Amino acid sequence: MKPCKLNNNMDSGSEAGVQCRTGNLCAAKCGSERLENAAKRRLAANARERRRMQGLNTAFDRLRKVVPQWGQDKKLSKYETLQMALSYIMALTRILSEAERYSTEKDWINFHCDHFHQETCQAYTGQKVATDCDPYGQRLFSFQPEHY
């Protein structure tokens, strides 16, 4: 834990020595009140910062849940999560652009069946397909995180 520098910095500047309207006698009291207020503000700021970072971590956890984690038994680090999310989005973008290229529904279904998901295409096409094709995700997202 970082050593607390609150007391060193709290009285920096001339605040503590400033007279108030009631005169010199209360200078010490006002100074200590200022110190107390400054300490309270600092503690409040620390609490806000903790909440903010917890919110950020919650967002990272949600992102981890939707990002592929092939064969990773260990939780992705924040950096790895961002890298994986980026790669994932790019992979999905590629899929969408392929879909646009095969603009008709029939073309897209044929392309889809040929490349990714042959077994479920029987429902659409009635075609007989090989049963040992790759799982959808395995074929589709067999990428390594790219570094940018």
Next chain:
DNA sequence: TAGGCCATCTGGTCCT
């Protein structure tokens, strides 16, 4: 034990 990852504190800056 060194290195990686993380939580927390802190001061600075910007915005409302």
Next chain:
DNA sequence: AGGACCAGATGGCCTA
């Protein structure tokens, strides 16, 4: 003025 955001510093925990 006060809150949000950011980056640096520091110490704890875990793993190879």
